[in-house]
Amino acid sequence: MAYLELNNIYKTYGEGDGSTEVLSNINLTMDEGEFVAIVGFTGSGKTTLVNLINGLLQPTSGEVLFKGVPVTETSHERGVIFQNYSLLPWLTVGQNIYMAVKEAFPKENKKALMEIVKNYVGMVNLSPAINKRPKELSGGMRQRVAVARALAMNPEMIIMDEPLGALDALTRGNLQDEILNIWSQDKRTALLITNDVDEGIYMADRIIPLKPGPNATLGPEFKIDIERPRDKTAMNDNPEYKKTRNSIIEYLMDIGDERKTVSDVEYKLPELTPKSFVA
Amino acid sequence: MEQEMVLKNENSLTSSLKQMLLKLTPSIKKDGIIKSLKNTGITLLSILLFIGLWQMGSKALYNKEANYRVEIALQEQGEAAAVAERACIESGDSTCQPNTLPSPSQVWASLQSLIADHKVIRADKAAFVEKMAVTNEKMISQGQDPIVYTGRASFVDIVLTSIKTVFAGFLLAMFIAVPIGIVIGLSPSLRSAFNWFIQIFKPVSPVVWYLLVFMIVKTLYIGDSSDNAFVISFISVGLCAMWATLVNTAMGVSSVDKDYINVAKVLKLGTFQKVFKVILPSSLPLIFTGLRITLSVAWMVLIAIELLAQSQGLGLFVWEEFQNGANDSNSKIIVAMFVIGIIGFLLDRLMLAVQNMVSFNKNEMA
Ligand SMILES: Nc1ncnc2c1ncn2[C@@H]1O[C@H](COP(=O)(O)OP(=O)(O)OP(=O)(O)O)[C@@H](O)[C@H]1O
Ligand SMILES: [Mg+2]
Numbered sequence: 211m212a213y214l215e216l217n218n219i220y221k222t223y224g225e226g227d228g229s230t231e232v233l234s235n236i237n238l239t240m241d242e243g244e245f246v247a248i249v250g251f252t253g254s255g256k257t258t259l260v261n262l263i264n265g266l267l268q269p270t271s272g273e274v275l276f277k278g279v280p281v282t283e284t285s286h287e288r289g290v291i292f293q294n295y296s297l298l299p300w301l302t303v304g305q306n307i308y309m310a311v312k313e314a315f316p317k318e319n320k321k322a323l324m325e326i327v328k329n330y331v332g333m334v335n336l337s338p339a340i341n342k343r344p345k346e347l348s349g350g351m352r353q354r355v356a357v358a359r360a361l362a363m364n365p366e367m368i369i370m371d372e373p374l375g376a377l378d379a380l381t382r383g384n385l386q387d388e389i390l391n392i393w394s395q396d397k398r399t400a401l402l403i404t405n406d407v408d409e410g411i412y413m414a415d416r417i418i419p420l421k422p423g424p425n426a427t428l429g430p431e432f433k434i435d436i437e438r439p440r441d442k443t444a445m446n447d448n449p450e451y452k453k454t455r456n457s458i459i460e461y462l463m464d465i466g467d468e469r470k471t472v473s474d475v476e477y478k479l480p481e482l483t484p485k486s487f488v489a
Numbered sequence: 490m491e492q493e494m495v496l497k498n499e500n501s502l503t504s505s506l507k508q509m510l511l512k513l514t515p516s517i518k519k520d521g522i523i524k525s526l527k528n529t530g531i532t533l534l535s536i537l538l539f540i541g542l543w544q545m546g547s548k549a550l551y552n553k554e555a556n557y558r559v560e561i562a563l564q565e566q567g568e569a570a571a572v573a574e575r576a577c578i579e580s581g582d583s584t585c586q587p588n589t590l591p592s593p594s595q596v597w598a599s600l601q602s603l604i605a606d607h608k609v610i611r612a613d614k615a616a617f618v619e620k621m622a623v624t625n626e627k628m629i630s631q632g633q634d635p636i637v638y639t640g641r642a643s644f645v646d647i648v649l650t651s652i653k654t655v656f657a658g659f660l661l662a663m664f665i666a667v668p669i670g671i672v673i674g675l676s677p678s679l680r681s682a683f684n685w686f687i688q689i690f691k692p693v694s695p696v697v698w699y700l701l702v703f704m705i706v707k708t709l710y711i712g713d714s715s716d717n718a719f720v721i722s723f724i725s726v727g728l729c730a731m732w733a734t735l736v737n738t739a740m741g742v743s744s745v746d747k748d749y750i751n752v753a754k755v756l757k758l759g760t761f762q763k764v765f766k767v768i769l770p771s772s773l774p775l776i777f778t779g780l781r782i783t784l785s786v787a788w789m790v791l792i793a794i795e796l797l798a799q800s801q802g803l804g805l806f807v808w809e810e811f812q813n814g815a816n817d818s819n820s821k822i823i824v825a826m827f828v829i830g831i832i833g834f835l836l837d838r839l840m841l842a843v844q845n846m847v848s849f850n851k852n853e854m855a
Contacts, residue, residue, distance in 0.1 A: 266751055284754045296748040300770045309766065313756045363756075 211278050213242040213399055214263065214367070219272035221258055232258050234425040236272070238418070243397040247410035248428075249458070250420030251466065256403045257293055259420070260371045263401065264290045276367075286314050289365025291373040293403075295356040297344040303331060304340040307359045314363035330358040333388055335381075349376040357385060361392055367399040368392070374409070383442070386413055394438070407458050411451060412440055417458060421465050429465065432458050540593050547592040554587035583816040591820035596827075599820035607643035614638045642801050648828060651791060651802035654719060655836070658726030658787050663780060666731040670738025670779075674772070675764070680739060691732040695790035699725040699797045718800035725794045730787035737779025741772025774848045781840040788833045803829055 219236035222229050232255040240246055250256045261267040262274055265284040274281040276288065284290075297306050307327045315323065331340050334354035344352050353376045360368065368389070374382045390413060393400045404410050410417045411434055419429035432454055436445060445451045555578050563571035577585040591599075617638045625635035642650070673679045702725045710717045745768050753763045795804025807825050810818040 264755065266754060284757060286757060290755050292748070292751070294748060296752045298749060298752065298767065298770070300773075310756050313758060 212239040212275075213244070213277060214238070214240040214401075215273075215275040215278075216263070217273050217275070219259075219262060219269045219274065221255070221262060221267070222270045223258075230424050231270075232423050232426065233262075233269075234427050236428055238428060240399060240401065242399055244416070245393060245400045245402070245414045247402040247404055247414035247417045248420055249404055249407055249410055249417060249462070250426070251422045252405070254420050254423040254426045256420055257371055260290070260369055260401075260403055264288050264369050286363060287366045289360040289363050289368050291356050291360040291368070291370040293371040293373075293375070295344070295352045297352055297355055297359075299344050302341050302343055303336060303347070303355050304328075306344075306355060307331065307362050310359045311362050314365075326362055330362040331355075333361075334358045334385065350378065350381060353377060354381070354385065357389070361389070365398075367401070369401045371403045372405060373402070375405070382409075389413070390439075407455060407462070410434075411436075411455055411458075412442060412445065417454075419458070419462060419465070429461065432461075543593055547590045547595075550589040551587050551592070554589050558585070558587065586816055588814070588816075588819065591817075591823055595817070595820040596823045599817050600824045602817070603644040603821065603824060607645045610641060610643040610646075613640060644806070644824075647802055647806045648832070650719070650800065651795065651804070652832065654723045654726060654795065654800065654802055655784070655787050655791050657719075657723035658730060658791070659780075659784050661724065661727030662731030662734060662783050662787065665727070666734035666779070666783070667738050667776060670735045670776070671742050671764075671769070674739040674742025675768070677743070680743065687732065687736065691736070693729075695725065695729045695793050696797065698729045699794050701725075702728065703798070718798045722791070722794045722798040722800040722802070725798070726787045726791055729790045729794070730783045733782035733786060734776070734779035737782070738772065738776045741775030741779075742768055745771045774844070777840070777844040777847055781837065781844055784836055784840050785833065788829075788836055792829065 216236050216238040219233060220231060221233040222231045224230060236259065238246075248256060248259070258267065262269055263276075263281065265281045265288070268282070276285075297303075298309070301309065304327055307330060308323060311318075311323050311326050315326070318326075328337070328340070331337055334357055336351060336354055336358070339347060339351060344355070347355070353373065357373055360370075370389070373389075374385055377385065386409065389400070392398065400413075402410065402413060407417070414434055417432045417434060420426050421429055434454055436448060436450055555575075558578065559571050559574050562574040574585065578587070617640070621636050628635050669683075673683045699721070702721050706717055706721045706724065710720075749767050749771050753767045758766060791802065792804035792807065794800075795802040796808045799805060803825050807822050810821045810825070
């Protein structure tokens, strides 16, 4: 039995004439302990897909099975890092995370919970800002709080919706490693939405493109057979890495062009410029 | 490792930036002082201008009425009477003064006399209490009600009564409107059930609210000789002013950001937690905006309601002075007008301060 299974998922927003089918015929299976990355164009329905998996949305047709059970609501087993951070602005950084761990570990006492909060705030390098409110933080800092909040709940499966988009290359690399660390402990399962192909290749076992919407569906998967722990500097010279990277980018360019010939709508291509991995 | 070092450098960079900013602040402060001096200057100037215009206007009105009186005397009683009338007006005799918009100095004099009057009444009251102390003790020990001072209320007492009425009405409005607002904000079906009710009662005038409350309270107090004017006025004020809070609370609660609701769902907060930890905090700014409007409406309708309810506040004071028609009545009315305006302004500032305190998006507030 697969850990996560999406069978013939269709998702339509709205009713009647004004409705749009955002996702069409999505099929995906993930095994326990797997790290899957989904790359896609903006507006193609990535967040919609994430919300179907975490239980915030229900598919119009088809089913999402988590450990064989249909997903009908959210669960602490599936932690979510929201794309728009979704921090509660009236709470401080510490309080935002405390609220989450308190729900995740109802049996722990206050002191133990505070310890967890401090650990994760430290992990994302925000200890000096623990008593600040989101308004006082930069976008990247807020994103790190959102990462810390999701990871602090110690979920079995980590669902990440472009979790590192607002970060500079350095901080981004750091957090990628932290996420990989946490994922590899206790064989967690991870689903990463990203618009950065390099990030996907560095972190995931498989990369699956989501075609541009409407009626977005998943493209062919690309397996990343690079041994872990991966080393960014060494990876740059790895022929396997170069080959995979090129074929993914070529595929994305192709479906991007295809869309352009069908409609005049401009799609923003993912950032494909090679990154200097020297950190 | 290297990354960490870079991050540390980043921190020291921000701290040095901070220090630079700190060094800059004195000059910023200086600019601020100059600016606020300039602002006070402009305010003072506009106040002087206002008083000047008022002085000129009242003078013109005074002359118009004085000339008219002399003219009438001339036509009806002849030359001698006209001269006598002119002399009487110029002598400042109170029997023949034109009764019109008082000048700033007259208003100032009235303010002084109201304060002096207050001091006299306070002294009277203290003397009375002292005189009755022994008697009252005896009466209390015999289980009887003590004798209390029932003399004339001073201007300060009147203002205090008004403030008390507004606060009682405001609290009543808050305790009715906030809970109901939350409940109907949470439930779309209750919201549509209550909607007609709100739409119909919101525009009802203070006078009608007073009459409604009067009908009910009068019956409730039947056989009770105690004074119910205060009760009637504060309930009317509360009912009249609560609508802004009710509507704002319902709106705030029903329009919580979808992201926050998603967070509540992902964290799997219980209903209680969801309401108190997510929905209410996120609607607090709107609730307080509503309360601020409620307080200013309460203060505004108070005058009319006190007048109707014969409650010993500013409303009744203004009305009685108007009916009274004494020589300084008009200037006392103007004093009351300023007192009403200034207290209203202070109440609004107070609410604004509270509103800013509870608001998490400080820069989004007006
Ligand atoms: N609640 C909604 N109601 C109606 N349409 C929606 C809703 N949410 C999303 N959509 C539409 O569905 C499409 C996909 O949205 P979605 O947020 O899933 O895209 P995305 O891939 O996450 O985009 P991005 O990369 O910008 O985050 C968009 O065209 C959007 O307008
Ligand atoms: Mg998205």
